[in-house]
Amino acid sequence: MTAEKVRWSVVVAVVMTAILEVLDSTIVNVALPHMKASFGITSDQTVWILTSYIVSAVAAMPLTGLLARRYGRRRLIMTAIIGFAAFSALCGASISIGMMVVCRVMQGLFGAFLIPLSQSILFDSFPGEKRGQAMALFGLGVVVAPVLGPTIGALLTEHFSWRAVFYVNLPVAALALSLMAGGLPKEDVKPAPIDWTGLVLMILAVGGLQMTLDLGESRDWFASRLIQVCFALFLFAGAAFLARGIGNPRNVIDLRLFRDRSFAAANIAMTGFGLAMFGTLAILPLFVQGLLGFDVLTAGYLFMPRGLAAGITMVLTGAVLLRKFDPRLLVAIGLLMTGVGNLQLAHLNLNAGFWDLAWPGVVSGIGMGLFFVPMSTVAFQHIAREHQDEASGLYGVVRQIGSSVGIAIVGWQVAQRTQIHWHTLAGHISATDPQAQHWAQVMGLPLASPEAAAQLTQMIAQQAQMLAFRDAFILTGWGAFVMLPVVLLMSRPRPGAGAPAAAH
Template sequence: MNKWLVALTVMLPTLIEIVDTSVVNVALDHIRGSLSAGIDESTWTITSYLVSNAIIIPMTGWLSRVFGRKRYLIFSITLFTVSSFLCGSAWNLQSLVFFRVLQGIGGGALQPLSQSILLETFPPYQHGMAMAIFGVGIMFGPIIGPLLGGWITDNWSWHWIFYINIPIGVISILMTIFFIIDPPYMKRVKMKIDYWGLALLAIGLGCLQIVLDKGEREDWFASGFIVTLSIISAISLVLFIVVEMFTEQPIVNIRVFKNISFTTGSIVMFFGFFNLFASIVLLPIYLQTLMGYTATLSGWVLGPGGIATMITLIITGRLMTWINPKILLSTGIIVCAYAVYLMSHFNLYADFYTISIPRIVLGIGMGFFFVPLTTLTMSGIKKEDMGNAAAVYNLLRNLGGSFGVAFVTTILSQKSQFHQFRLIEHLTPFDRNYQIATEHTAQIMNYKGLSESLQDYAFIYRELLRQASMMSFNDAFYLTSIIMICILPLVLLMKKGRGGAPSAMH
């Protein structure tokens, strides 16, 4: 079977699944108004999808062996497509949340399945190119999702962010039927159901995802709800590891972590996407809350970085044939850390290009990061174990993004309060800068024909809040860049991937 047809077949549904993880965010206000729901209630349309997605991803390898990979892939695309129609047709919030759970169950398997199929279809010396193709979908989805969701919601209605999945899903099902073939070791096999592993995994990851998604809103461990879920998650995941170690046919074969390159690569991937999602979540918030950008203009800042990533992914896929992947990976880590460090120097007077350039640099860095890392991580995995390994790897990638978002939103909140407290110490009549500011404000008010009043002080206080918020963004970007650069030594532990004849590259 032509490997490029296979690549197109598996990446098409994967791309729409990744887009759906972020497409709802920008339509949330419209959904809330249409279904008469509160703000906190409406966020469950996002959380429910992420929770079911997180639970199903690590089970993908096991489910592929139970049902046969091709059959399970067709089922997943079908469920995702049907549930997309149901989401668009939802009559109230409860029905939408339920259908989003089904959509997450259908979509969760698509990323690890497509990755494992690509790695098996392409020969070892072309694994770099295969992961470049996979990376385009992984990186492009979070960028295009908000842009597409905003445009569809503004021009049509929120229902269509789900309906557009239907024709793509139908095409994907037909292509899978005709172009995907199961190798002998991926045919359906009879297996015992690991009920304990299944229950502990679902409870542990489900609670963890809710904690990460709702933690900042609930004030983290000051909330009994968050504390309870955290304890349940920790106990469940620890018991899950113990159970899986002693089960003959585990849902997730955690023995894959005996491979040093895989373990190290999974850790590096976790923090790589921690860095990526932290930065691309912070940027729109900074632009819209402090700089007065619209959602569309914010998208134009993010967009060029996504394009830079896609171009760099293709270039890196080619370079993998001639350059040691560890060198490319190290370059990617350094460039990503440097890009986020540049973002830590943003201020309230930065222009469009000053903000866009670090995002483009980050896009280039992620292109150098993703392809060699995935190739090095998976190079020592047997083909029959690829489905399980890809599932675990994708789970850690998604969790890295969730942890990154939770980390920076917490830093943003706490550091903003800290800087407000420190700056307000200078709002006294004895501070020379404060005296100058009040004099200038009074002059402006008089010029506009307004008498000096409490408005002068309100103006100064609003500016203090903006400055404190800006400093908290700087802190969040800076800490994220430090975390990224700290993973650089881990590259030394990874073994160089399997190579092949460069001349065979077409």
């Protein structure tokens, strides 16, 4: 595929395809309480609605390159869109948790190929000197969509039903499919042998790691036998996959891609960025709704300034900044601003209002825009065209695992630090404490009364959670800062060599 033959209808279609998949990963979160009530299930069972999708998607995503070579990009991405839309409809029509989980697994399997294929098609749609514009368009789907997902999910759930968060995929998929059918050219395909042993080992390793990250917090990590089994599966299957895959040209994934220092460094940085960005996005709804008392719509609107800042910055970066500045400098500034925005959240208190929370989000959103576009450009600058789909699949897996690592670490941090702060704060209160006595006098309650004890317990719980969230925001801020040295490992792109097609 050459840039001259690609129509803008295809560009629009693949951007919509990227939005379709990524939006679904966060839009569902807001509707989970309604699904829980509808199905009459427990919180542990509710987690499977998210986990089933993520695990299946992450396990299938590395196969993008193999299947694209075997069946062609056009056939694979159109099949993936149709399958994703069909199982989205079935998710919306689910009448039990069992049906929902099965449909979410299948939705994840088809959705796994949408992001990598969208990225590689966009790369081929632009000449080398305009790769930044391609990544800006791609970033609008991959980064801005999940930020705005909670807002859209809140609106659909509040005004329609939780089922609407799945049905909304259908018109988007139909439009993307119609645009793609008329503009995406067919390709010659070659028989590609499948390394079944490597395939099974890879799925077991990636699936075991993802299950560990997704279920670890709710099951008290390694106190759970399930988590022990999943983590052991990840270790042994991962070690076996690497041992037989290194130097094996028929391996299901060409591990030689990681010999490119820019690609390897970009994957490392993306993992750290997952902690900084996705970790923060995961706990913000809990912070503003559970602790500060925001309603679901206000909590959803809170993400809009962040998303708009990220989108505007991405377009500006792709169209202007990449032509004037070293991409590595932009990546470094993006990491700094993301970290600073998160640290600003750590200075809030229980009286924080909407814009107290929104402005730090704007700072982090600008950082996201500055980070994502040049990072993707640098990552793929030396990847040959025939390996684009495979590299995009690996990059997508790392991005997803990085977000899961971030969510798991931050969730664990909030839970652990809440307990620590609770014991610290409670240990300072006694019947002889002057401050406690003064508070009781102001409230007009005997300090030893049940009413005073109940109110003190509530106040301590709120303060402990507030301090725990502060600790988590500090952690995510430094998660961005510690990735700065990784930028030094990347090589500077040559002029006009912003992507694989130009480099080769």
